[in-house]
Amino acid sequence: MSTALERGVDMLKSQVDARVESYFSSCTRCGVCAEACLFYTETGDPRYTPIYKTEPLRKVWQNEHTLWGRLSTSLGLGESMTEKDLSDWEELVYDGCSMCSRCSMVCPVGIDIAYLIRKVKEGMAAAGFVPEGLQASSERALEFGSPMGLTAQSLRAATTALEKEHGIDIPIDVAGAEYLCMLSSSEVVLYSEFIAAISKIFSAAGVSWTLSSKYFEATNAGVQMGNSRIAAQLIERIVEVATELKVKTLISPECGHAYTTIRWDAPNILGRALPFNVVHIMELLDQLRAEGRLKTTGSFDERLTYHDPCNISRRGGVLTQPRHLLNQVAPNFVEMHETMEMNWCCGGGGGVSSNERAEPLRLKVFNIKKRQLDELNVTTLVTACSNCRTMLEEGMEENDMDISVVGITEIIADHLA
Amino acid sequence: MLEQLVDGIFWDIALVVFFAGIAWRIVDVIRRPGRNDLAESRNSGISGAIMANIRGFFPRREISPRIRIHVIAGYMFHLGLFILLILAAPHVKFIEEHITGFGWTAMPYGVFVITAMISFAGLILLWIHRLLNPVSQLISRRGDHVATTLVFFVMLTGCMALAESSTGLRLFHRFTVELLMIYFPFSALMHAIMFVPSRAYTGSLFGRRGVKL
Numbered sequence: 001m002s003t004a005l006e007r008g009v010d011m012l013k014s015q016v017d018a019r020v021e022s023y024f025s026s027c028t029r030c031g032v033c034a035e036a037c038l039f040y041t042e043t044g045d046p047r048y049t050p051i052y053k054t055e056p057l058r059k060v061w062q063n064e065h066t067l068w069g070r071l072s073t074s075l076g077l078g079e080s081m082t083e084k085d086l087s088d089w090e091e092l093v094y095d096g097c098s099m100c101s102r103c104s105m106v107c108p109v110g111i112d113i114a115y116l117i118r119k120v121k122e123g124m125a126a127a128g129f130v131p132e133g134l135q136a137s138s139e140r141a142l143e144f145g146s147p148m149g150l151t152a153q154s155l156r157a158a159t160t161a162l163e164k165e166h167g168i169d170i171p172i173d174v175a176g177a178e179y180l181c182m183l184s185s186s187e188v189v190l191y192s193e194f195i196a197a198i199s200k201i202f203s204a205a206g207v208s209w210t211l212s213s214k215y216f217e218a219t220n221a222g223v224q225m226g227n228s229r230i231a232a233q234l235i236e237r238i239v240e241v242a243t244e245l246k247v248k249t250l251i252s253p254e255c256g257h258a259y260t261t262i263r264w265d266a267p268n269i270l271g272r273a274l275p276f277n278v279v280h281i282m283e284l285l286d287q288l289r290a291e292g293r294l295k296t297t298g299s300f301d302e303r304l305t306y307h308d309p310c311n312i313s314r315r316g317g318v319l320t321q322p323r324h325l326l327n328q329v330a331p332n333f334v335e336m337h338e339t340m341e342m343n344w345c346c347g348g349g350g351g352v353s354s355n356e357r358a359e360p361l362r363l364k365v366f367n368i369k370k371r372q373l374d375e376l377n378v379t380t381l382v383t384a385c386s387n388c389r390t391m392l393e394e395g396m397e398e399n400d401m402d403i404s405v406v407g408i409t410e411i412i413a414d415h416l417a
Numbered sequence: 418m419l420e421q422l423v424d425g426i427f428w429d430i431a432l433v434v435f436f437a438g439i440a441w442r443i444v445d446v447i448r449r450p451g452r453n454d455l456a457e458s459r460n461s462g463i464s465g466a467i468m469a470n471i472r473g474f475f476p477r478r479e480i481s482p483r484i485r486i487h488v489i490a491g492y493m494f495h496l497g498l499f500i501l502l503i504l505a506a507p508h509v510k511f512i513e514e515h516i517t518g519f520g521w522t523a524m525p526y527g528v529f530v531i532t533a534m535i536s537f538a539g540l541i542l543l544w545i546h547r548l549l550n551p552v553s554q555l556i557s558r559r560g561d562h563v564a565t566t567l568v569f570f571v572m573l574t575g576c577m578a579l580a581e582s583s584t585g586l587r588l589f590h591r592f593t594v595e596l597l598m599i600y601f602p603f604s605a606l607m608h609a610i611m612f613v614p615s616r617a618y619t620g621s622l623f624g625r626r627g628v629k630l
Contacts, residue, residue: 018451019618025442026611029561030491031552035483046552065445067603068560104623105630106480108487109608110473110616264626267455277457317459317627341628342479 005083008127012060012081015119023116024061026109027051033103033113038344039096042365050103053092054116056085056123083127090129093120094225095358099257099350100310105342114315121226130225131355138221138230145237147221147354148185152213158188159195159211168199173245174210179284180247180276181209182218182238182262184255186386194254194386197413198281204416205293207284209251212241218258224351228269235266242276249277251284254407256311256349256385263316280312281409282384286321289328295417296329302380303332305373306408307392308343309385322384322408329415330382336372344368348391366395373403381405423588423595431595438602439610446614458625465624466617472630473616490542497536498572505529507579507587526579533576540569564604567597 001009031049034040039048046052062069063078072078101114124130137147144151159170171177179202187194195211202209215237222231242250252259263278279287288294306326312318319340326333338344346369347362369392373381381396381403383389392405454462476488502508506523513520524532544565547553574590601607616630623630 016449018446018449018614021446021449022611022614022618025446026608026615028605028608029547029553029556029558030487031550031556032480032484032487034552036480040552041483046555049552049556052556104619106477106484107619108473108476108491109612110469110619110630112619112622115619115622264456267457268452271455273455273457314628315626317623319628338479342477 002083004127005081005086008056008086008123008129009060009081011126012057012120012123013064015057015122016061016065019112019115020057020061020119021065023111024058027111028109030108033107033111036102036106037097038100038102038347038365038368039098039361042367043361047092048096050097050113050117051111053089053097054113054120056081056089057116057120059085060123086124086127086129089120090124090131091357093117093124094131094134094351094355095361097350098310098345098347098352100345101315102310102342102345105314118226122228123226125225125227131351131357133355133357134221134225134351137351137354138225138227141217141219141221141234142230145215146185146217147219148189150185150188150217152216155183155188155211155213155216158192162192162196162199166196166200168196168203170195170199171210172213174208175245177208177210177245177247179207179209179249179251180242180245181211181251181253181281182258183211183216183253184219184258184386185217186390187253187255188216191254191386191389191407193410194407197407197409200413200416201285201288201294201409204295205288207288207293210245210247212245214244215241218253218255218262220258220261221351221354223257223261223265224354231261231265232269235262235270238262238266239270239274247276249279250274252278252280254281254384254386254389254409256309256316256387259318260311260315280316280318280321280384282312282318282321282325285409285412286324289324294412296412296415297417298329298415300330300380300411300415301332302330303334303376303378304330304380304382305334305336305376305378306339307336307346307369307381307383307388308340309383309388310343310345310349312384313343314341318384322382325408325412326382329411334376334378337375338372344372346388346391346395348387353387353391362391363395363398366391366398369395370399370401373401379403382408382411384408420584420588423592427592427595431598435598435601438599439607442602442607442611446611454622454625456625459627460624462621462625465630466621468624469616469620469630470613473612486542486546490539490546493535493539494543495539497532497539498568500524500532501529501536501572501575504532505575505579529579533572537572537576540565540572544569558605560604564600564606567593567600568606571597 034049063073104112140149141147347365504524509523571593578586578590
């Protein structure tokens with residue numbers, strides 16, 4: 001067994017906890033999870049069956065934790081793990097799974113399959129089986145603080161341009177502000193209108209807030225590739241700047257996995273509670289709306305629908321807030337057939353969007369979203385995740401669909417009273 | 418001689434292995450590292466765990482059309498087997514004589530036959546699906562087929578022994594039951610018990626986040 005393989009197997013062994021034990025002990029191999037996975041439904045390839053993607057971990061569990069497995073292993077008949085296994089599964093877990101957790105919602109025995117796949121990724125990463133794009137993203141995140149390689153200067157250049165264009169003031173490094181708003185790099189370079197929008201909204205609502213130039217990145221390449229050590233390092237940077245700026249609450253921006261990571265996973269990765277609260281920008285805007293501090297005027301009259309980012313809705317629990325906000329300004333808001341916690345993924349979550357190799361597959365599985373949109377005949381698609389937004393735009397470009405994609409925050413900012 | 422073995426020592430061994438094996442599997446889960454969720458919860462994890470265990474019996478509306486065979490055949494088999502287990506006349510008599518000391522009204526013979534047919538049909542449908550469906554083919558393991566075969570023979574011999582006209586048939590049925598009991602704790606049949614903590618873990622996680630499983 002090579003050193004890399006040994007590292008991977010050892011890491012997989014260390015991942016077996018009470019949940020893993022009960023999950024594998026209860027799996028009946030019924031295959032229901034396949035019917036909830038867009039990578040299976042859109043390709044028909046049974047290898048994309050969610051529970052099949054957990055095979056490396058199941059093998060380790062079988063060999064180490066079951067009677068038959070132990071007997072077989074002691075007789076030299078156990079299911080051995082090879083580098084080829086890990087190599088084959090690299091494509092399944094990194095290209096063919098967006099960690100959307102839809103499979104976890106339908107398993108008859110309640111297995112959180114996404115949890116298992118996350119653990120498989122830990123083994124893959126330890127053995128060095130990680131797609132180049134993700135590996136490079138994590139290296140840039142560690143070196144520059146941004147998976148795109150952006151720096152404090154990049155942020156300042158973007159905010160200065162926005163201040164001139166919109167006549168607004170964007171606070172940076174303001175110690176003692178109530179809220180620290182994190183960003184994803186794509187909100188600095190691709191969707192900077194988000195920064196302008198929150199600035200206008202917070203100004204109108206009288207919210208004390210700031211950005212941090214020292215570390216602004218909310219995304220976490222460590223979580224996406226399955227490396228808890230890198231994930232913890234990136235989270236610690238957020239904790240450090242939030243502590244230095246003495247903020248009470250951290251705002252997770254329009255980014256799915258960033259929210260799940262900092263809101264739900266960070267305390268468990270670090271092994272301690274965070275010294276500040278975390279809210280998603282949708283939660284905060286809805287709170288301001290409920291308090292009467294976010295007043296809007298006029299309406300966005302186009303027929304539109306909302307794409308639930310998996311990590312914000314299904315895995316994050318922010319389900320009603322975007323709908324409250326949309327109902328305030330968009331009279332022609334319609335829901336997709338399968339929505340909220342049972343939405344279909346854009347196809348690019350879980351690091352798939354950073355993995356160039358996965359692009360043809362990602363665009364193929366976008367067909368499910370295309371069908372959902374075709375049913376509704378909408379002209380605008382709204383979402384609350386910049387990664388989803390890019391994936392949706394690319395999918396619609398590929399399919400010649402004439403639907404514009406916007407963030408909720410921008411729509412609200414455009415209708416401030 | 419054979420009767421003494423099957424009704425005596427084999428039964429005792431099967432009982433011990435069955436209960437000790439299940440206890441061992443449950444302890445194996447409990448003793449593993451599992452830490453409390455340190456993230457501040459939005460809703461109750463306990464109610465999430467309970468609700469997930471209840472809701473898990475009903476497939477979600479969004480997925481139902483794609484899993485009709487699983488749902489229909491699954492309910493036919495599991496419900497049928499459960500009814501046969503507690504309401505078949507010989508079982509009621511056995512439970513009264515060996516376990517509880519009291520019995521209850523058994524199902525009429527005709528109802529037994531219909532229930533057995535439904536349950537058998539469910540099991541066979543699930544098995545055919547496992548053998549022919551590309552997804553099930555890929556993910557099924559040898560143990561799944563062994564478990565299905567054992568259950569099939571337990572049900573078949575049970576039907577054959579129902580009239581209790583032959584000691585041989587009764588012993589044959591009891592022997593297959595004993596084999597099943599010995600195999601149960603070390604196989605996928607454990608899902609009959611482990612689905613409870615499994616649903617609870619996931620239900621708690623999603624429940625704390627405010628998501629209904």
